Amino acid sequence: MIELKDISYSYEGEMVLKDISITIQEGEKVVLLGINGSGKTTLLKVINALIFPQKGVYFYCGVKIDKNKMKNRDFVKNFRKEVVLLFQNPDVMLFNPTVFDELAFSLRQLGFEDKEIKKRVLYWADKFELSPYLDKPPFKLSGGQKQKLCLACLLVLEPKVLLLDEPTANLDPRTTGWLVDFLYDLKTTTIITTHNLSLAGELGERLLVLGEDHTIIYDGRVEDFLKDEEKMLKAGLLHKHKHKHGEKEHTHYHLHDYL
Amino acid sequence: MKDKILLFVYLSLLVLVSLVHSYEWLLGILSLLCITVFLLPLKKREKVKILKRSFFSVFFFGVLVSVPYTTVGLFIGDNRFDYFLMINTRTLDLTLLTFVFLEVMNPFKALDFSKNLSLLLVITSSYALVYNKVLKDFKDAFKSRSAGSRIRGEDFKHYLTRLVVYFFDKSKETSEDIYIAMKSRGFYYD
């Protein structure tokens, strides 16, 4: 469904993505892991056709995605309905006067009928417990609610590919749990980025790891990666520092459990 | 101290080069500057970037102004190629000179004869990068959620409104953050 071949992207002379080649099938749940600065957000933006790589090709459902293709209005309309991106900072996605308008925005943009819009908006608002806020301004919501709202805004489109950029970074444990459950039941193809290793296993079956050298250093099952200390070190996800077990002070490689 | 000396040298050279009107001299200066760029302790890619940036910085305006002027000269029998060479080389020289000095001189240190100015520059430029990134994300998010070129005026107005209010509120927060940070680090005014 999604095919990236030798994608390289640099920004202002700095390499951000190097020789990225991945194929993602429909229905796959992929976790994209990597430390900050490894290029995770950039990769998502490439898949969402917000930026175009200097090298390599990107195919979506067999169609080559490039600047020219994204000038075709009918194609863009369809693409933006099928491939959606949840930004890491929920504030940047919200700008409509009410929660209802916010949910309806993309639907209106992409030409849906009012009746259909109302139906979907009410359904998703209810599902995300946002119904009491439908006529309130979006930015008055709490952090967790804003995140839910952003996600709902994407799901009203019933997309085929859901791209989530560090969705749990600003959430409390309870909402994180809710999100993990929700994503588990979703049938959509998802790519979720995180730098939280312990959460990786909960968010998908397939793991892609971006190394500090901006290439894919692992592509396989989550469990296998978590057993491979060497690979984890290379990705910068493991560290060593002094700590105590009981009375003894020592150092060894370990992870911190975030949940 | 080193940066202030470099600043002085830079400013003097800037004025001197601005007063040169012979394109032969200016081309000579250009070659010297290009050699200086290659002698800088930078990666090759960055050296090329400096040259490219200088070129593009002057290209548009330089062409816009000098090409018509020289072309008109052709029609009225006035040979203006000296002017064309002079003005473009000098512009390139001055811009390249600036970029070269910016690589070796720390502008914040060079300007710290005024503590206020230096502080303002550092604080504002570091936050500006953050703000710029957020603005870019706003634009990307809007693009990601819309169908391309045909955007309803109403929607764009909401978007613009939100941008303005968001950044205004954010700048108020930033003001408070900066104030508290400065206070905690012991800044006082007499």
Next chain:
Amino acid sequence: MHIPDGFIAPQVYVPAYFLDGLFLIYAFRRFKKAMEERMIPYIASLSLFSFILMSIAVPLPGGTSVHGLGIASLSLLLGPWIAFICVSLILFLEAVIFGEGGITTFPINSIAMGFLGSFSAFYAYTMLKKFLSDKVSLFLAGFFSTLVSAFFMALLLGIHPYIFKDASGKPLYFPYGFSIVMPALLLPHLVVSTGEGLLTYLVVRLLRGRISHEG
């Protein structure tokens, strides 16, 4: 407008630096007295806001969009002196820190856009409001202030071929006289000014309620 170095004579930009410097120091002193330790955070954050306003593209009827400047908005919301300082700070940062170049043209931009732009917007609004609606006054203040800045630039550029030429009359810096620069600069700026007028109207009406007169 980004004019690269080399088109303006040092006999113009050096004095301009001194003049601009004096104005800025004066403006600074005014605020230091009023705000003391809050001055730097205040100026920094408003400059950041100004920076954002400069990056916004205002769509115009007809399909194009222009980049606003936000100078008139800032001046009308917070006063011309602070607008002058903030705009100048951003212009300086763009030239020096963000590597846009144009060190020699900085003081001219600071005077044209920062100083003249702010004050012309302020006085235009004050006068126009006496006999026009608030909406129209805001638009015209933004519109007018942009044209004033452009006019000053055209004046400064246009004077060069008359004063700075060699023995045979060839220009040494900017080559076009008033008859060419004036229309060449002012006509396209009519479009920019319209965008600025719209932006001023939008921004001031949006934010004037949120200003609790912080000095």
